[in-house]
Amino acid sequence: MIYSISYDLNQPGRNYNDLYSTIKSAPGWIYAMDSFWFISTNESVGTWSERLRNAMDQNDSLFVVDVTGQPRQGWMPKAVWEWLEQHDRARHRVF
Helix, strand or coil, X not given: CEEEEEEECCCCCCCCHHHHHHHCCCXXXXXXXXXXXXXXXXXCHHHHHHHHHCCCCCCCEEEEEECCXXXXXXXXXXXXXXXXXXXXXXXXCCC
8 A cells, every 4th residue: 555644743953863763764755845755554544653753752743544546636856756666566467
């Protein structure tokens, strides 16, 4: 599955290292734009939401949504589009 992750860290001077480390623990990830990532995982949206909330303050905002197989349109670097295509295609492979 491919999830998009977006967030706002509201505490001034917030250290993003814990959040970044948590996101990068996914089997696949790419930083798409400010405060917006995609991850590839077999775990649920709920699992990831809880995991990320543990790396954030209570007054921060978070949105995690499954975008697997969904139509996509936008303007992002080519590497992001290639990553999305590669990871979305991988879910159809039979092992």
